[in-house]
Amino acid sequence: MANFSKSNVPQFSVEVYQNEFLPEGGREVNAIVTVASTGGGTIGAPFTTATTAPSYIPGQPPSAAVVIMVDCSGSMDYPPTKMRNARDATAAAIDTLRDGVAFAVVGGTHIAREVYPGNGRLATADSQTRTQAKEALRKLSAGGGTAIGTWLRLTDRLLGAADVPIRHGILLTDGRNEHESPEDLRSALTACAGRFTCDARGVGTDWEVKEVTSIASALLGTADIVADPANLAADFTQMMENAMGKEVADVALRLWTPVGVEIKFVKQVAPTVEELTDRRTEAGPRAGDYPTGSWGDESRDYHVCVQVPEAGVGQEMLAARVSLIVPDREGGAPQVLSQGLVRAVWTDDMAASTSINPQVAHYTGQAELAQVIQQGLDARKSGDADGATAKLGRAVQLAAASGNADTAKLLAKVVDVVDEATGTVRLKAKVAEADEMTLETRSTKTVRVKK
Amino acid sequence: MSQTHQPAACPGCEEPLETGDLYCGACGYDLSAVPEPPLDHPTIEMASPVATASDPQLPYAVRTDEPVTADEYPPPVSASLDRGHPHPAPDPRAAEPDPDTHVARPPAPGAKVCVACRAGRVDDDGYCENCGHAQPRERDHMEQELGSVSAVSDRGLRHHRNEDSFALSSTALPDGSPAVVAIVCDGVSSATRPDEASAAAAAAANEALLAALPQGTHPQQAMHDAILSAAEAVNSLAAEPGQAHRDEPHRHQNAPACTLVGAVSAGGLLVVGWVGDSRAYWVPDDRATAPARLTEDDSWAAQMVAARLMSEADAYADERAHAITGWLGADAYELDPHTASFKPDRSGVVVVCTDGLWNYAEAAEEMARVTPADAAERPLHSAQVLVGHALDGGGHDNVTVAVLPFAVEQQGAGSAYN
Numbered sequence: 001m002a003n004f005s006k007s008n009v010p011q012f013s014v015e016v017y018q019n020e021f022l023p024e025g026g027r028e029v030n031a032i033v034t035v036a037s038t039g040g041g042t043i044g045a046p047f048t049t050a051t052t053a054p055s056y057i058p059g060q061p062p063s064a065a066v067v068i069m070v071d072c073s074g075s076m077d078y079p080p081t082k083m084r085n086a087r088d089a090t091a092a093a094i095d096t097l098r099d100g101v102a103f104a105v106v107g108g109t110h111i112a113r114e115v116y117p118g119n120g121r122l123a124t125a126d127s128q129t130r131t132q133a134k135e136a137l138r139k140l141s142a143g144g145g146t147a148i149g150t151w152l153r154l155t156d157r158l159l160g161a162a163d164v165p166i167r168h169g170i171l172l173t174d175g176r177n178e179h180e181s182p183e184d185l186r187s188a189l190t191a192c193a194g195r196f197t198c199d200a201r202g203v204g205t206d207w208e209v210k211e212v213t214s215i216a217s218a219l220l221g222t223a224d225i226v227a228d229p230a231n232l233a234a235d236f237t238q239m240m241e242n243a244m245g246k247e248v249a250d251v252a253l254r255l256w257t258p259v260g261v262e263i264k265f266v267k268q269v270a271p272t273v274e275e276l277t278d279r280r281t282e283a284g285p286r287a288g289d290y291p292t293g294s295w296g297d298e299s300r301d302y303h304v305c306v307q308v309p310e311a312g313v314g315q316e317m318l319a320a321r322v323s324l325i326v327p328d329r330e331g332g333a334p335q336v337l338s339q340g341l342v343r344a345v346w347t348d349d350m351a352a353s354t355s356i357n358p359q360v361a362h363y364t365g366q367a368e369l370a371q372v373i374q375q376g377l378d379a380r381k382s383g384d385a386d387g388a389t390a391k392l393g394r395a396v397q398l399a400a401a402s403g404n405a406d407t408a409k410l411l412a413k414v415v416d417v418v419d420e421a422t423g424t425v426r427l428k429a430k431v432a433e434a435d436e437m438t439l440e441t442r443s444t445k446t447v448r449v450k451k
Numbered sequence: 452m453s454q455t456h457q458p459a460a461c462p463g464c465e466e467p468l469e470t471g472d473l474y475c476g477a478c479g480y481d482l483s484a485v486p487e488p489p490l491d492h493p494t495i496e497m498a499s500p501v502a503t504a505s506d507p508q509l510p511y512a513v514r515t516d517e518p519v520t521a522d523e524y525p526p527p528v529s530a531s532l533d534r535g536h537p538h539p540a541p542d543p544r545a546a547e548p549d550p551d552t553h554v555a556r557p558p559a560p561g562a563k564v565c566v567a568c569r570a571g572r573v574d575d576d577g578y579c580e581n582c583g584h585a586q587p588r589e590r591d592h593m594e595q596e597l598g599s600v601s602a603v604s605d606r607g608l609r610h611h612r613n614e615d616s617f618a619l620s621s622t623a624l625p626d627g628s629p630a631v632v633a634i635v636c637d638g639v640s641s642a643t644r645p646d647e648a649s650a651a652a653a654a655a656a657n658e659a660l661l662a663a664l665p666q667g668t669h670p671q672q673a674m675h676d677a678i679l680s681a682a683e684a685v686n687s688l689a690a691e692p693g694q695a696h697r698d699e700p701h702r703h704q705n706a707p708a709c710t711l712v713g714a715v716s717a718g719g720l721l722v723v724g725w726v727g728d729s730r731a732y733w734v735p736d737d738r739a740t741a742p743a744r745l746t747e748d749d750s751w752a753a754q755m756v757a758a759r760l761m762s763e764a765d766a767y768a769d770e771r772a773h774a775i776t777g778w779l780g781a782d783a784y785e786l787d788p789h790t791a792s793f794k795p796d797r798s799g800v801v802v803v804c805t806d807g808l809w810n811y812a813e814a815a816e817e818m819a820r821v822t823p824a825d826a827a828e829r830p831l832h833s834a835q836v837l838v839g840h841a842l843d844g845g846g847h848d849n850v851t852v853a854v855l856p857f858a859v860e861q862q863g864a865g866s867a868y869n
Binding site: 308341343348 | 583640
């Protein structure tokens with residue numbers, strides 16, 4: 001059924017969860033800011049029904065542009081099914097493109113090559129261009145090295161030519177970024193950040209987790225592992241549906257703080273943990289913007305922690321104002337989509353000031369969970385069995401306590417769980433490489449507070 | 452008696468002031484903090500901004516654009532309202548030039564300026580755009596004068612908002628004689644949305660009395676019914692999903708609750724009604740005669756004293772003293788509205804107050820001592836003085852005081868109402 005209750009203009013809501021009460025002398029204020037946008041994208045829905053996708057009106061210029069980057073390095077032929085599966089997955093993603101969306105396919109080796117449509121242009125999706133694109137995919141063959149930075153720079157050039165709000169990339173790699181220096185990739189990421197968003201996928205187990213996650217992180221997309229190439233098509237379809245659901249691009253979380261208030265950190269904590277503190281760009285007096293990329297029909301949570309100046313009991317102040325802003329395309333003042341207030345109230349009521357907000361407690365635990373998994377796996381790789389056991393044990397305990405069942409399952413493939421409540425575990429002697437990489441890639445996935 | 456200077460307009464927000472105002476009606480600015488100008492100077496000097504601004508002690512320049520009019524009343528003893536610190540406390544950083552304030556939008560003339568740092572504008576949410584301080588809210592300090600009855604409510608010095616509320620009204624009995632009503636409610640801090648509870652209870656009780664008294668319902672019965680309708684109003688708040696549920700999770704389990712005390716002067720009768728530990732005191736005009744407390748608290752301390760388990764002094768010194776055993780709210784065990792009817796043989800005033808006041812004047816004699824001698828003539832002034840007494844004592848709680856004069860006709864009939 002089509003959902004007629006949703007408007008085509010996305011509505012953003014900001015909700016703040018915090019315990020605003022501080023004891024005398026208390027200075028640290030923590031808040032979870034839940035941002036939800038509804039009415040924009042409709043993930044899943046428009047593709048199974050006959051309704052027109054909300055943002056595409058026939059005759060109007062397309063509102064989105066997508067470039068698919070397919071790894072065509074020599075390793076994609078070992079086994080040969082990998083290249084075939086990548087072709088099939090790209091074809092499935094192209095089938096998921098909405099009519100009117102601008103798109104292109106880039107083949108990536110140690111250089112980037114336009115596969116379709118070529119000549120530095122983007123094609124506009126319709127039944128004809130989709131067929132032509134799939135035709136062009138057949139010519140894809142494996143051979144050459146891997147220099148992901150060049151793929152990203154070509155994608156940036158292609159997307160930059162399109163005058164559309166939503167610019168997105170989908171990147172598939174099967175190996176390490178061996179044919180350029182890490183600095184080259186970093187500078188490409190810096191050049192592309194804020195210009196388009198990008199999901200990154202590693203296929204097989206010969207790629208570097210930190211490389212793929214850093215691409216997704218810098219370009220505000222998702223990262224995941226597709227260990228079995230046979231699952232690529234489903235994953236690509238899902239990713240493209242997600243991209244098609246995006247309605248508003250370049251949304252930023254703006255944080256305003258009063259004089260004397262120091263920002264300790266700003267993190268996205270759901271659906272994944274993403275540190276944002278250092279990604280601030282100043283936006284006027286005492287205000288800064290943190291990038292959040294593009295939004296469809298979704299909800300994300302942020303953890304904001306600030307330090308306020310001391311004040312006497314009975315005082316109240318605004319510790320931070322959190323707003324969602326989207327830049328004006330004509331270069332005017334940015335539009336404020338929604339906002340919430342983080343407050344501080346000093347009280348001598350101990351019961352009030354000592355209680356911890358359940359949302360804050362939950363996400364503090366989820367952030368620690370992501371961190372101890374990383375530390376545990378690093379320790380394991382460096383041969384520190386005791387350190388790995390302690391960290392992964394703590395991870396098992398946190399995952400169980402917070403109800404993060406997916407992460408708990410992934411952990412159970414790396415350690416033998418003796419008692420999850422106390423975090424007693426034994427390292428498994430043999431761990432499948434895919435399991436370890438899956439755990440590492442997905443370690444930042446969080447769950448929401450149990451209601 | 453000391454004379455306090457009063458400007459014609461609030462130094463904080465330029466709102467015109469009434470004579471006798473202790474706080475600005477618009478922004479709550481504490482006018483007792485306004486320094487005294489040299490009274491022996493010629494008028495032209497007093498109107499000059501230089502005269503006051505040159506005082507090195509002043510935290511800000513006071514502008515008196517109009518000549519200062521002489522106070523109609525000698526103001527209340529200024530010391531009694533001179534708080535330890537004006538609230539919200541001035542931000543110490545405000546004194547130093549802050550580099551950040553240069554980029555802040557300069558306060559436009561007429562725009563509200565933060566009472567704490569005096570540099571930032573006040574945003575739509577009631578916070579300073581520079582230092583973030585919450586600005587005084589309307590309920591932080593409320594005063595009302597209605598004919599002869601008056602009430603004052605103040606946030607106090609230790610609480611971040613005022614959870615007390617009051618309602619005053621006057622109507623007429625079927626025989627045309629006047630009936631005057633004063634209701635005071637104290638929100639239970641440990642409950643959700645106590646400020647809404649007290650406001651709802653005071654309004655509901657007041658309306659119930661306004662409806663019942665002109666119909667000839669006996670005032671004591673009317674008071675009983677009024678408490679029941681106040682309880683209903685508070686109970687219905689529990690059903691509404693409140694904003695505060697989310698804001699104050701530690702209070703999640705508690706339904707909104709408050710205490711209530713009311714007094715009605717009608718047809719020669721003085722009727723009081725209460726639930727909880729808010730009180731009414733009788734203070735006769737002739738201070739040679741004994742004052743009295745008219746209510747019995749629903750509190751742990753009162754029960755201890757009533758059961759002769761503790762002496763009054765010990766009971767009230769105990770930290771559990773203020774645990775109340777009766778209140779209005781959905782989670783009250785059983786509502787037991789207390790009412791009492793008195794027929795005073797002399798004139799006096801009824802001081803209807805929350806524990807924010809009586810903590811600092813518990814015994815009836817103490818209350819009589821701190822109540823000004825001319826309370827019957829100047830109830831608003833007296834209520835202000837009594838609030839000032841509580842703030843001087845430390846202002847640990849919200850303070851609300853209503854002063855309801857009760858006059859006994861000395862010459863019998865002959866009143867215009869008969």
